[in-house]
Amino acid sequence: MSTLADTPLIRTTALTRHDPVRNTTLLHPSTFILSGGQRVAITGPSGSGKSVFLRALALLDPVDDGVIQWRGRAIARGGIPAYRRRVAYIAQRPAMLDGSVEDNLRYPFSLKVYRDARFDRERVGELARRAGRDTDFLDKRASELSGGEAQIAALIRVLQVDPDVLLLDEPTASLDPAAALEIEALVSAWFDDGHGERASIWVSHDPAQAKRVGERQLVMTAGTLS
Ligand SMILES: Nc1ncnc2c1ncn2[C@@H]1O[C@H](COP(=O)(O)OP(=O)(O)OP(=O)(O)O)[C@@H](O)[C@H]1O
Numbered sequence: 380m381s382t383l384a385d386t387p388l389i390r391t392t393a394l395t396r397h398d399p400v401r402n403t404t405l406l407h408p409s410t411f412i413l414s415g416g417q418r419v420a421i422t423g424p425s426g427s428g429k430s431v432f433l434r435a436l437a438l439l440d441p442v443d444d445g446v447i448q449w450r451g452r453a454i455a456r457g458g459i460p461a462y463r464r465r466v467a468y469i470a471q472r473p474a475m476l477d478g479s480v481e482d483n484l485r486y487p488f489s490l491k492v493y494r495d496a497r498f499d500r501e502r503v504g505e506l507a508r509r510a511g512r513d514t515d516f517l518d519k520r521a522s523e524l525s526g527g528e529a530q531i532a533a534l535i536r537v538l539q540v541d542p543d544v545l546l547l548d549e550p551t552a553s554l555d556p557a558a559a560l561e562i563e564a565l566v567s568a569w570f571d572d573g574h575g576e577r578a579s580i581w582v583s584h585d586p587a588q589a590k591r592v593g594e595r596q597l598v599m600t601a602g603t604l605s
Pocket residue numbers: 398405423424425426427428429430431432599
């Protein structure tokens with residue numbers, strides 16, 4: 380008998396995307412399954428479709444065909460905000476709002492989908508400490524953060540609401556090696572806290588990083604994941 384624990388977190392079936400302007404296929408139909416406890420790394424040439432795939436999984440860009448299931452069910456239009464709460468997309472350059480880091484961390488709680496949750500300064504302080512920052516990090520102006528600090532802030536903004544899946548789209552590509560390791564440590568701690576129920580997909584250009592952040596290695600080649 381299959382149980383909820385056996386059901387993949389995400390399953391895509393024949394997910395396809397075309398570019399009608401250039402008449403090319405950006406994403407060839409393929410089945411992809413992400414289960415709890417998996418850390419997937421995706422590498423592949425520039426322009427091969429890694430971001431297109433990740434953004435499709437995040438429901439940020441439309442697809443032309445295919446289905447994305449969350450825990451065995453298709454996602455209804457009304458369920459998209461709840462899905463995005465469970466499945467968080469982290470971009471290479473995070474968008475930060477004006478104001479302090481804390482203002483940025485408080486922002487999600489102004490959204491309807493987080494109305495049952497409360498900002499917890501102690502919790503985010505702990506996450507900041509894990510990334511090697513002390514509590515006054517929260518009082519810094521977002522506009523004055525370094526690239527690495529902005530990425531830490533963006534990651535804490537996501538991690539404080541306990542997502543099940545992280546979709547990491549080259550989150551350390553513009554950071555120095557030390558800052559990249561801090562981000563990796565933060566993600567690794569989040570993964571371990573999930574006791575085998577969380578999963579991540581990390582797109583990276585760096586083969587050494589891909590090895591560190593993923594036990595399951597996939598390659599995107601001209602819109603095909605293998
Ligand atoms: N919204 C879009 N409309 C049309 N074409 C797009 C769109 N987004 C991406 N593309 C094209 O899809 C292809 C794959 O782009 P994508 O950004 O996924 O590559 P990538 O593998 O992430 O590359 P990189 O490693 O350089 O970030 C590229 O040819 C790109 O120009």
